[in-house]
Amino acid sequence: xxxxxxxxxxxxxxxxxxxxxxxxxxxxxxxxxxxxxxxxxxxxxxxxxxxxxxxxxxxxxxxxxxxxxxxxxxxxxxxxxxxxxxxxxxxxxxxxxxxxxxxxxxxxxxxxxxxxxxxxxxxxxxxxxxxxxxxxxxxxxxxxxxxxxxxxxxxxxxxxxxxxxxxxxxxxxxxxxxxxxxxxxxxxxxxxxxxxxxxxxxxxxxxxxxxxxxxxxxxxxxxxxxxxxxxxxxxxxxxxxxxxxxxxxxxxxxxxxxxxxxxxxxxxxxxxxxxxxxxxxxxxxxxxxxxxxxxxxxxxxxxxxxxxxxxxxxxxxxxxxxxxxxxxxxx
Amino acid sequence: xxxxxxxxxxxxxxxxxxxxxxxxxxxxxxxxxxxxxxxxxxxxxxxxxxxxxxxxxxxxxxxxxxxxxxxxxxxxxxxxxxxxxxxxxxxxxxxxxxxxxxxxxxxxxxxxxxxxxxxxxxxxxxxxxxxxxxxxxxxxxxxxxxxxxxxxxxxxxxxxxxxxxxxxxxxxxxxxxxxxxxxxxxxxxxxxxxxxxxxxxxxxxxxxxxxxxxxxxxxxxxxxxxxxxxxxxxxxxxxxxxxxxxxxxxxxxxxxxxxxxxxxxxxxxxxxxxxxxxx
Numbered sequence: 001x002x003x004x005x006x007x008x009x010x011x012x013x014x015x016x017x018x019x020x021x022x023x024x025x026x027x028x029x030x031x032x033x034x035x036x037x038x039x040x041x042x043x044x045x046x047x048x049x050x051x052x053x054x055x056x057x058x059x060x061x062x063x064x065x066x067x068x069x070x071x072x073x074x075x076x077x078x079x080x081x082x083x084x085x086x087x088x089x090x091x092x093x094x095x096x097x098x099x100x101x102x103x104x105x106x107x108x109x110x111x112x113x114x115x116x117x118x119x120x121x122x123x124x125x126x127x128x129x130x131x132x133x134x135x136x137x138x139x140x141x142x143x144x145x146x147x148x149x150x151x152x153x154x155x156x157x158x159x160x161x162x163x164x165x166x167x168x169x170x171x172x173x174x175x176x177x178x179x180x181x182x183x184x185x186x187x188x189x190x191x192x193x194x195x196x197x198x199x200x201x202x203x204x205x206x207x208x209x210x211x212x213x214x215x216x217x218x219x220x221x222x223x224x225x226x227x228x229x230x231x232x233x234x235x236x237x238x239x240x241x242x243x244x245x246x247x248x249x250x251x252x253x254x255x256x257x258x259x260x261x262x263x264x265x266x267x268x269x270x271x272x273x274x275x276x277x278x279x280x281x282x283x284x285x286x287x288x289x290x291x292x293x294x295x296x297x298x299x300x301x302x303x304x305x306x307x308x309x310x311x312x313x314x315x316x317x318x319x320x321x322x323x324x325x326x327x328x329x330x331x
Numbered sequence: 332x333x334x335x336x337x338x339x340x341x342x343x344x345x346x347x348x349x350x351x352x353x354x355x356x357x358x359x360x361x362x363x364x365x366x367x368x369x370x371x372x373x374x375x376x377x378x379x380x381x382x383x384x385x386x387x388x389x390x391x392x393x394x395x396x397x398x399x400x401x402x403x404x405x406x407x408x409x410x411x412x413x414x415x416x417x418x419x420x421x422x423x424x425x426x427x428x429x430x431x432x433x434x435x436x437x438x439x440x441x442x443x444x445x446x447x448x449x450x451x452x453x454x455x456x457x458x459x460x461x462x463x464x465x466x467x468x469x470x471x472x473x474x475x476x477x478x479x480x481x482x483x484x485x486x487x488x489x490x491x492x493x494x495x496x497x498x499x500x501x502x503x504x505x506x507x508x509x510x511x512x513x514x515x516x517x518x519x520x521x522x523x524x525x526x527x528x529x530x531x532x533x534x535x536x537x538x539x540x541x542x543x544x545x546x547x548x549x550x551x552x553x554x555x556x557x558x559x560x561x562x563x564x565x566x567x568x569x570x571x572x573x574x575x576x577x578x579x580x581x582x583x584x585x586x587x588x589x590x591x592x593x594x595x596x597x598x599x600x601x602x603x604x605x606x607x608x609x610x
Contacts, residue, residue, distance in 0.1 A: 013606055065607070068436075068607045071439075071440050072439060072440065073436050073439050073440060073605070073607045074605060074606060074607040075602075075603050075604075075605075091439060091602075093442040096440060096441060096442040097442050099440075100440075101436070101440050103436070106433060106434065106436060106437075107434075108437045110353065110357060112357055112360040112361075113353065113356055113357055113360070117353050117356060118353075120349060120353070121349055121350065121353050122441075123349075124342075124345060124346040124349040124350070125346060125441055125442060125443045126441075126442065127342060127346075153360075
């Protein structure tokens with residue numbers, strides 16, 4: 001049975017449309033024009049217990065709005081969602097004790113106090129038994145290697161250390177569902193890697209359900225088997241990461257290595273030459289009919305090595321996002 | 332069920348105590364700012380005493396609107412005690428800022444009551460404030476003991492303490508309600524300015540509101556502002572007594588209940604229309 005069920009969920013906002021200039025500002029004191037922004041448009045989604053799902057999409061696509069709806073921060077315009085059987089925006093304590101939301105750009109810890117004080121407060125708020133609290137806290141601080149920083153005011157921690165503390169605070173009550181909104185934003189490569197490793201280990205050992213939004217493909221590739229692409233408030237893809245390439249990319253990259261530094265001319269007729277560093281040439285070719293194309297090349301030229309690869313995932317996703325951006329806005 | 336309820340109470344008390352303790356700890360972080368902010372609150376008191384000294388020196392009258400110079404000084408000292416309970420600096424702006432900046436999310440996702448949390452936070456602020464300000468207050472009152480006619484009787488003192496405690500709660504719920512308006516209008520600073528102005532004049536902090544006559548005086552005596560400063564001071568000075576005192580306390584209590592309901596209702600509907608600003 002699905003742990004998260006979303007049916008025709010929609011959220012729209014009424015936003016003030018201010019025209020440019022001082023006169024327009026004065027005019028805005030008397031009369032204002034508003035526009036309805038559809039942040040989430042009738043999405044349907046089912047997530048099974050134990051899944052680690054990534055939400056991908058350009059800025060303003062509706063990813064964070066969806067997480068806010070599922071965590072009960074905002075109320076939908078219409079539609080239904082149930083997480084572990086609870087309607088999130090009813091904000092029942094029974095539900096709030098079973099999930100956690102971590103936002104990479106928002107601090108939930110007490111800024112001027114050491115993280116251990118915030119942890120102690122969470123223990124009381126979530127009603128965690130003292131022995132269980134200490135066990136989980138010690139386990140998490142060891143895994144994330146921040147035990148020595150527990151007594152340091154949060155404001156004096158680095159961004160990476162702070163994010164680790166945020167994660168610990170969110171996991172102290174052992175949530176069954178975890179919503180992560182860009183947890184690695186602004187972190188350096190090492191800190192990103194540490195958080196990824198921790199999340200993978202934690203999810204595998206606890207089997208909790210995680211929904212993650214991130215702009216870092218490395219996060220997604222390292223953690224999630226299932227990817228949901230949201231664009232303009234709609235789900236445009238739901239499947240595996242590799243499936244994105246199959247569905248959205250019409251080409252493959254063929255790398256030809258010639259035996260000498262002299263690269264033959266006329267390769268353009270096989271496909272678009274995307275790089276030329278003799279003796280190596282990369283061609284962007286149609287993914288249908290790769291076999292015939294390779295036969296033709298090998299028939300005409302002597303090749304020392306050949307490889308056929310999918311285009312980089314970031315490139316495919318960027319193409320998907322930009323093609324969606326070019327489409328006329330849905331009504 | 333009953334056993335569970337009995338069992339739940341100590342754990343709830345422990346939660347409240349933890350919130351209170353952490354709020355106190357947070358309050359004590361910036362020692363310099365806190366000490367300065369606490370001690371500087373005595374400055375307006377001194378300026379008020381000088382102001383009314385000059386007014387009485389200029390008029391040659393023994394009394395103004397039934398208040399002698401001695402009464403005025405005693406009154407101001409007492410309104411400062413009342414405001415030490417009822418003033419809530421930064422509460423409304425803090426709530427509005429959290430709504431606009433998105434920090435309020437943590438109260439929506441955690442199993443904690445935001446209004447209760449903020450109330451405990453204010454209790455913590457006040458406790459720390461009294462801890463620091465008690466000695467200066469005692470010194471000022473000792474030096475100014477000549478302006479008072481001794482201590483009031485036990486019943487009046489009880490009513491005075493009750494009015495201070497209710498004044499604290501009225502001040503909290505009024506300010507919190509103003510902050511909740513941030514759910515409807517994101518920028519509330521001008522509105523808060525007007526509110527602060529009203530509070531300053533019509534709480535009796537500037538002058539005793541029974542000096543106001545006519546419809547304006549009647550109107551502001553019906554408002555809850557008087558409970559923030561005038562009412563406790565008037566009780567201590569014996570200006571309100573007997574059935575008037577009992578009625579006054581009953582009306583103050585009714586205002587408190589009304590403000591609690593208004594604040595809770597505003598929060599209930601506010602979060603429904605909250606748009607989750609700030610990422």
